[in-house]
Amino acid sequence: MPGPAVGPPSDSAAVRRLNLSRALRHIAERGPCSRSEVSAATGLAHGSLTALTADLIDRGLVREAGLTPAGGRGRPRRQLALVPGRVLTLAVRITRERLQVAVADLAGEAVHRATLPHRTPQGDPAALARAVADALREARAAAEAVPGAHLWGAVLAMPGPVHADGAHAFSTDFGWPGPVDLTGLVRAELRRAGTGEGLPELPLTLVNDANLAALAEYRALTPRRATPPRSLAYLKADIGVGGGLVLDGRIHTGGHGVAGEPGHMPVAFDGPVCACGGRGCLALYVGPEALTDAAGLAGLRASAGPDEALRALGEALAAGEPRALAALDAAGEVLGAAVLAVTSLLDADEVVLGGYLADWHRWLERGLAARLSGRRALADRLVPEPVPGVLGADAALAGALTYGRDAVLDDPAAVPSPGQVAE
Numbered sequence: 001m002p003g004p005a006v007g008p009p010s011d012s013a014a015v016r017r018l019n020l021s022r023a024l025r026h027i028a029e030r031g032p033c034s035r036s037e038v039s040a041a042t043g044l045a046h047g048s049l050t051a052l053t054a055d056l057i058d059r060g061l062v063r064e065a066g067l068t069p070a071g072g073r074g075r076p077r078r079q080l081a082l083v084p085g086r087v088l089t090l091a092v093r094i095t096r097e098r099l100q101v102a103v104a105d106l107a108g109e110a111v112h113r114a115t116l117p118h119r120t121p122q123g124d125p126a127a128l129a130r131a132v133a134d135a136l137r138e139a140r141a142a143a144e145a146v147p148g149a150h151l152w153g154a155v156l157a158m159p160g161p162v163h164a165d166g167a168h169a170f171s172t173d174f175g176w177p178g179p180v181d182l183t184g185l186v187r188a189e190l191r192r193a194g195t196g197e198g199l200p201e202l203p204l205t206l207v208n209d210a211n212l213a214a215l216a217e218y219r220a221l222t223p224r225r226a227t228p229p230r231s232l233a234y235l236k237a238d239i240g241v242g243g244g245l246v247l248d249g250r251i252h253t254g255g256h257g258v259a260g261e262p263g264h265m266p267v268a269f270d271g272p273v274c275a276c277g278g279r280g281c282l283a284l285y286v287g288p289e290a291l292t293d294a295a296g297l298a299g300l301r302a303s304a305g306p307d308e309a310l311r312a313l314g315e316a317l318a319a320g321e322p323r324a325l326a327a328l329d330a331a332g333e334v335l336g337a338a339v340l341a342v343t344s345l346l347d348a349d350e351v352v353l354g355g356y357l358a359d360w361h362r363w364l365e366r367g368l369a370a371r372l373s374g375r376r377a378l379a380d381r382l383v384p385e386p387v388p389g390v391l392g393a394d395a396a397l398a399g400a401l402t403y404g405r406d407a408v409l410d411d412p413a414a415v416p417s418p419g420q421v422a423e
């Protein structure tokens, strides 16, 4: 992923890219602001900042936005502001049934949205790649129609582990037995059908959907805290159990793309055997099958599917049915054990719940509290306080747009001056 530069940049071009990024990020997050303010906040010398902001203005990313009195003596200062419409990001969330598509600018303002049922057969990545390529072509046309806007690229969000190279995924949800180079397949589809005359190839990045949801919830939560959290653990359950870690504002994927995935975290060593080969995995206690079965809805799940069973469970909870409430009490306790395991390892500042763990938080709370309060013997402040996420089912798509925005702010030099091609 295009993360922050690690270690000292090796040459002056890399230093310049990094400094451009620091200046743009400050203007994007704190602007409108003067060059002096950017200089003071970033430590960039005023002289070099003049050249950097000239570069950002030339690329159309920043504009001069009038004068502000300096206050007391001194000259009024010229303000700099982000031009959010200069760059668009394309996001596609892939589920088993549909593609959710959005094109948005750097302020998150959408210029295109679509929900496309794909109905591609299980275990056929090529068919899925064709559907994704069709969605990308349509969304790209919408982006190209916006005057003066540069399309940065597309972020594809899907379940299952994504390898650190951002291209390969294997997904049991989609019936893929092993790694699939989905972005490679999509790229081949786009080439085969023609990407439009004279248009450069669209950069594609594949990211796990729960990781993107974690990133979006992190950004949504940060303004509500006095100091930005350094770390966040996200645990969600909907059609499956998943999660993500955000460290220092960035997704942490781990060595195999499964960091922060709690579904197969063991919570009972003598528990039932899981499809993964382990025993007592969290998904066997808080996953949709486990919850609906515990609530007496196994028959409905078998006949009408997990979505219908979950909907019925929501109704049973709202109606206060004892068996449903007991199922959530028990799930809350097991979830508490997983939260303790995650926070023991990570000492996360924030634990955020997503999917039905957020929707049904009030029914999980009693079991959660029972398990988490055990930590109080160490110190009250070490008791984790999981909070429900606020973005609901939109979190993954929002996270994909956020991921693209971050990539633009990380490397403004990739945005060409209007009328020129990218560096």
Ligand SMILES: [Zn+2]
Pocket: 263, 264, 265, 274, 275, 276, 277, 278, 279, 281
């Ligand atoms: Zn397992």
